[in-house]
Amino acid sequence: xxxxxxxxxxxxxxxxxxxxxxxxxxxxxxxxxxxxxxxxxxxxxxxxxxxxxxxxxxxxxxxxxxxxxxxxxxxxxxxxxxxxxxxxxxxxxxxxxxxxxxxxxxxxxxxxxxxxxxxxxxxxxxxxxxxxxxxxxxxxxxxxxxxxxxxxxxxxxxxxxxxxxxxxxxxxxxxxxxxxxxxxxxxxxxxxxxxxxxxxxxxxxxxxxxxxxxxxxxxxxxxxxxxxxxxxxxxxxxxxxx
Amino acid sequence: xxxxxxxxxxxxxxxxxxxxxxxxxxxxxxxxxxxxxxxxxxxxxxxxxxxxxxxxxxxxxxxxxxxxxxxxxxxxxxxxxxxxxxxxxxxxxxxxxxxxxxxxxxxxxxxxxxxxxxxxxxxxxxxxxxxxxxxxxxxxxxxxxxxxxxxxxxxxxxxxxxxxxxxxxxxxxxxxxxxxxxxxxxxxxxxxxxxxxxxxxxxxxxxxxxxxxxxxxxxxxxxxxxxxxxxxxxxxxxxxxxxxxxxxxxxxxxxxxxxxxxxxxxxxxxxxxxxxxxxxxxxxxxxxxxxxxxxxxxxxxxxxxxxxxxxxxxxxxxxxxxxxxxxxxxxxxxxxxxxxxxxxxxxxxxxxxxxxxxxxxxxxxxxxxxxxxxxxxxxxxxxxxxxxxxxxxxxxxxxxxxxxxxxxxxxxxxxxxxxxxxxxxxxxxxxxxxxxxxxxxxxxxxxxxxxxxxxxxxxxxxxxxxxxxxxxxxxxxxxxxxxxxxxxxxxxxxxxxxxxxxxxxxxxxxxxxxxxxxxxxxxxxxxxxxxxxxxxxxxxxxxxxxx
Numbered sequence: 001x002x003x004x005x006x007x008x009x010x011x012x013x014x015x016x017x018x019x020x021x022x023x024x025x026x027x028x029x030x031x032x033x034x035x036x037x038x039x040x041x042x043x044x045x046x047x048x049x050x051x052x053x054x055x056x057x058x059x060x061x062x063x064x065x066x067x068x069x070x071x072x073x074x075x076x077x078x079x080x081x082x083x084x085x086x087x088x089x090x091x092x093x094x095x096x097x098x099x100x101x102x103x104x105x106x107x108x109x110x111x112x113x114x115x116x117x118x119x120x121x122x123x124x125x126x127x128x129x130x131x132x133x134x135x136x137x138x139x140x141x142x143x144x145x146x147x148x149x150x151x152x153x154x155x156x157x158x159x160x161x162x163x164x165x166x167x168x169x170x171x172x173x174x175x176x177x178x179x180x181x182x183x184x185x186x187x188x189x190x191x192x193x194x195x196x197x198x199x200x201x202x203x204x205x206x207x208x209x210x211x212x213x214x215x216x217x218x219x220x221x222x223x224x225x226x227x228x229x230x231x232x233x234x235x236x237x238x239x240x241x242x
Numbered sequence: 243x244x245x246x247x248x249x250x251x252x253x254x255x256x257x258x259x260x261x262x263x264x265x266x267x268x269x270x271x272x273x274x275x276x277x278x279x280x281x282x283x284x285x286x287x288x289x290x291x292x293x294x295x296x297x298x299x300x301x302x303x304x305x306x307x308x309x310x311x312x313x314x315x316x317x318x319x320x321x322x323x324x325x326x327x328x329x330x331x332x333x334x335x336x337x338x339x340x341x342x343x344x345x346x347x348x349x350x351x352x353x354x355x356x357x358x359x360x361x362x363x364x365x366x367x368x369x370x371x372x373x374x375x376x377x378x379x380x381x382x383x384x385x386x387x388x389x390x391x392x393x394x395x396x397x398x399x400x401x402x403x404x405x406x407x408x409x410x411x412x413x414x415x416x417x418x419x420x421x422x423x424x425x426x427x428x429x430x431x432x433x434x435x436x437x438x439x440x441x442x443x444x445x446x447x448x449x450x451x452x453x454x455x456x457x458x459x460x461x462x463x464x465x466x467x468x469x470x471x472x473x474x475x476x477x478x479x480x481x482x483x484x485x486x487x488x489x490x491x492x493x494x495x496x497x498x499x500x501x502x503x504x505x506x507x508x509x510x511x512x513x514x515x516x517x518x519x520x521x522x523x524x525x526x527x528x529x530x531x532x533x534x535x536x537x538x539x540x541x542x543x544x545x546x547x548x549x550x551x552x553x554x555x556x557x558x559x560x561x562x563x564x565x566x567x568x569x570x571x572x573x574x575x576x577x578x579x580x581x582x583x584x585x586x587x588x589x590x591x592x593x594x595x596x597x598x599x600x601x602x603x604x605x606x607x608x609x610x611x612x613x614x615x616x617x618x619x620x621x622x623x624x625x626x627x628x629x630x631x632x633x634x635x636x637x638x639x640x641x642x643x644x645x646x647x648x649x650x651x652x653x654x655x656x657x658x659x660x661x662x663x664x665x666x667x668x669x670x671x672x673x674x675x676x677x678x679x680x681x682x683x684x685x686x687x688x689x690x691x692x693x694x695x696x697x698x699x700x701x702x703x704x705x706x707x708x709x710x711x712x713x714x715x716x717x718x719x720x721x722x723x724x725x726x727x728x729x730x731x732x733x734x735x736x737x738x739x740x741x742x743x744x745x746x747x748x749x750x751x752x753x754x755x756x757x758x759x760x761x762x763x764x765x766x767x768x769x770x771x772x773x774x775x776x777x778x779x780x781x782x783x784x785x786x787x788x789x
Contacts, residue, residue, distance in 0.1 A: 048348040073350040084344040086251075088258030097254060100247035101349045127258065140344070 001026040001182035002047065002151050007056035009042050009206075016042045017206045020056070024182040024199075026150070029173060031193030031214075032186040034203035035238055040186040041081070043203070044153045047184075048078035060151045074102060077144035081156035083136045085128035091115070091139050092124045095146060102147035114142040118168055133160035141169065145176070152176060154185045158192060170196055194230040204238050245351055248359045278723050287377060308382040308478055315474035316467045317454035323400050323470070357507045361401075361500075368397045382478055388485045392477035395492045399473070402499035409506035433462075557639035561647025562654070580616070580659045587612035587663060592670060602671040609667060610681060613660045617692055631704070631781055645774040649697060653689045660685040680756035687763035694770040695731045699724055701777035735766050 002024035009017040017039040024030045032040050045051045047058055049065045049072065058065045063072035085094060092111070099107035115121045118138040128136065137160050144152065154173075158166055173196060177183050184201075187193055193200065193214075200217050202210040210217055217233050266272030338346070338360070346356055376389035383389035457463040472495075476488035549566050552559035591609035598604060634644050661682040668675040703724060742762045746755020 050343070050347040070350040070352065073348060076348065078348040080344055082340075084339075084341040086255065086258070086341045086345070088262055089254050090258075093254050093258070097247060097251055097345075100250045101245075101345075101351070127262070143345075 001061055002184065003057075003059045004043075004047070005057045007043065007046065007058055008054045009039070009046060009051070010054045015206055017046075017203075020203075020206075020208055022201055022208065022211050024151070024184055026180045026182050027177055028199055029177045029183040029185065029197045030199045030201055031197035032184055032201045032203065033188070033190065033193055033234060034209075037205070038203040039206040040203055041155055044078065044155050044184065044186055047151075048076060048153055049073050050078075074147075075150040076153070077147070077149035077151070078153045079137075079140050079144050079155065079157060081159060083133075083140035085131070085136055085139055087129040088127055090125050090127050091120055091131070091142075094128065094139055094143055098143040098146050104147050107146060110146060111142070114145055117172065118142055118165070134162055134165055137161055138165060141172075145172070149181060151182045152184070154183070154187075156187055156189075157185060158187070158189060190230045190234055200230075202234070202237055209237050244358050245355045247349075248346075248351070248355060252359070252362060275723055278726075282722055287374065311379065311382050312474050312478045314454040315478060316470040317457055317463075319396065319400075319470045319473050320467055323403060353507055354504050357504060364401055368394055368401065371397060379477070384480055384482070384485070388479060388482070388489075389477055392473070392479070392485070392489065392492075395489060395496060396473045396477065398496050399492060399499065402496060402503055405503050406499055406506060409503065436462075555643075557637075557643030558647040558650065561634075561639070561644055562651045565648065565651025566655070580655075583612060583616040584659065584663050588666070588670075591667060595670060602674045603677075606667060606671055606674060606678060606681075609663070613663060613685075614688075617656050617660070617689055631701075631778075635778075635781070641778045642771065642775045645697065645778050646771065649690060649693050649774075652693050653686065656689045656693075657685040660689075676752035677755075680752045680759075683756060684759060684763065687760060687767050690767045691735055691763060691770065692732065694767065694774060695728055695735075698770065698774050698777055699728055699731075701774065701781045704781065735763075738762050738766070 004023070005021050007017060007020040008015065020039075020043060022030075032043070034040050042051070046053050047060070047065065049069050052066060060072040061075040063075070065072045086097075089097070095107065095111040095114075098104075099111070104110070112121075115124060118141065120135065120138055120142065123131065123135060128139065131139065137157075141157070152173075157169060157173075161169060170192075173183055173185070185193065185197060198213060200210065200212065200214050201208065202217070210220070212220075214230065217230070217237075218228055221228065221233055221236050263276065267276055338356070346359075372390050372393035375393040376383065376386055379389055380386050458467055472488055472491050476485060476492055479485035479488060549563060552563045554560065555562075587609040590612060591605045594608050595602065595605035634648070637644065664678045664682040664685070668678050671678065739759050739762050742758035743755045745758070746752065
């Protein structure tokens with residue numbers, strides 16, 4: 001569903017991401033982890049069509065994000081780490097606008113369902129300016145889910161969410177993946193990645209250090225022992241990159 | 243053509259803006275603020291209309307004024323366009339808010355849809371300004387409608403030209419060599435500096451019309467103003483035929499620029515995003531450090547600039563030190579502005595003194611006026627530090643020490659620069675050296691008063707910097723109301739100083755003027771300190787502030 005081949009991103013003299021190649025098949029959840037400055041957000045933003053790649057090919061559902069951006073973006077949802085809403089629009093107006101962008105016919109029922117799922121029904125007519133950080137995050141997620149995307153990119157999705165919100169989001173991610181969506185989650189919360197993701201993509205200084213299943217990641221560093229957590233694996237790989 | 247969802251977004255934003263306006267009208271404070279801005283708008287429109295209509299009833303005088311306007315309009319447009327290109331390139335023209343980036347960039351829109359969306363958003367401002375300009379110049383126009391259409395086409399041209407220059411610059415930044423860019427930048431700067439110097443030296447007086455005519459008659463001016471002449475001829479056309487001809491030319495120019503913008507915009511998507519992010523970061527910086535810090539962020543190079551730690555002084559010292567260090571490292575533009583202000587004020591003083599050597603006070607007054615205006619601008623930039631106030635309140639220092647420390651940092655920088663400037667002027671105007679020394683001394687309490695009043699109003703009515711929504715009359719009204727309040731307080735304070743100066747002016751004695759003036763200013767400053775302390779103490783950073 002998501003395919004990245006030889007992706008490179010440079011800013012003048014700085015090479016932010018170099019030669020990245022990976023794929024996210026439909027129905028899988030991939031955790032994108034790495035220290036600050038590893039190139040995670042840059043990769044997600046390039047996949048979302050926000051920034052163009054310097055080199056390489058990035059595609060969503062077979063559509064190249066540079067050559068055929070409209071088709072690729074129509075199948076994609078991106079939830080950034082800092083949810084930015086239109087201050088003067090209400091929650092419902094955000095959903096209404098999103099439905100018209102992605103041409104979702106008769107979106108009302110699905111929008112109502114999402115508002116109920118994320119406990120936003122009471123805030124339906126509240127303007128975004130008056131929402132808390134967590135609620136803004138929930139609105140951004142509802143907007144992202146509205147058009148039933150085939151690929152979903154999350155950048156630090158749990159920031160600001162309350163425990164119930166976290167649980168709802170986790171469940172919704174599993175549901176979406178089970179329904180066939182390809183999901184990528186970038187996060188520093190390794191517990192979340194271990195809990196939710198089937199596969200791991202570990203980046204460090206713009207390069208891929210590891211990609212594969214989480215079990216494979218643990219097996220790769222057998223010297224850490226059978227009880228090693230993802231955190232142990234992370235530190236081992238990033239502090240001694242080969 | 244244009245995506246229906248973007249029409250919907252524009253419509254929803256307008257609806258949201260008016261919803262906010264309606265809600266604000268339901269509170270007394272909101273109603274006062276909205277009423278105030280409406281009153282000011284009515285006053286602005288009314289006065290422009292009447293000034294335009296009633297300024298002179300004689301037809302000869304009107305014809306002369308129209309000729310004069312035609313002469314200076316091309317220069318005015320050139321100056322405005324240059325200013326727009328220098329100071330708003332890449333920001334005002336292609337700025338996407340962070341919410342627009344989050345929602346619109348990953349959405350299935352073509353890039354030209356987004357550009358059209360931005361252009362449509364600017365239409366409201368262009369129409370509003372065109373209406374105001376056409377009302378103001380109505381007496382010199384053959385029809386009000388032609389003036390309004392002409393102004394709208396001209397403003398559209400400036401908008402599109404600025405946008406294209408911005409795109410070219412972004413593409414150049416991404417693709418061309420840094421040395422080439424620097425050489426090009428310096429060459430243009432030197433050329434402009436020479437042209438401006440020629441213009442100032444050749445002008446018979448310092449007023450706008452004289453400067454404009456002097457520039458128009460210079461070699462560089464003739465070439466530079468030629469493209470702008472068509473706009474002047476269109477707006478101030480004498481009949482319908484000449485208007486239609488000029489407007490047709492301008493329309494072709496506008497459409498060409500629009501086509502170029504669509505073409506170039508595809509190359510500069512990433513740069514537009516970078517600009518948007520930069521602006522969002524600036525607004526965040528302004529929230530925590532003050533509006534002035536929008537214009538620079540610390541880098542490892544500036545981290546080398548250090549100030550020795552100041553004594554504790556009951557807590558004032560560390561705050562002053564922090565302010566000075568932050569200014570030194572993040573506000574490089576502050577020093578550019580201060581340096582530029584000194585050059586401008588000095589140049590103006592020398593020019594006026596050369597033209598009218600018999601009246602040194604006029605020359606000194608012009609220079610001092612520029613410096614006071616700069617103080618005023620910098621004091622306004624101290625707003626919006628809501629997050630910083632939260633931090634300051636957490637410090638184990640007395641509120642009086644914090645407010646004094648906060649003020650003295652800015653007052654110190656500003657007064658030192660102004661003081662040095664006034665002392666330098668003594669060399670140019672030795673006959674009034676005594677008065678200039680007094681001005682250098684007076685700068686300290688005067689800046690304290692100016693900055694103190696700004697801080698006092700901010701602590702009482704804190705506002706966050708935000709990009710205004712359409713129809714956000716409350717925000718505009720609030721800003722204007724605060725400005726009015728500030729001017730009122732300042733006027734009250736300075737009136738007392740003016741009274742104190744009278745004996746000195748009567749006996750032409752700088753000392754007799756300065757001593758009571760300083761005494762009154764010091765009393766006013768001393769009175770302001772407890773008020774500031776009280777306002778700081780009652781400030782609640784947890785209360786969500788509008789704006």
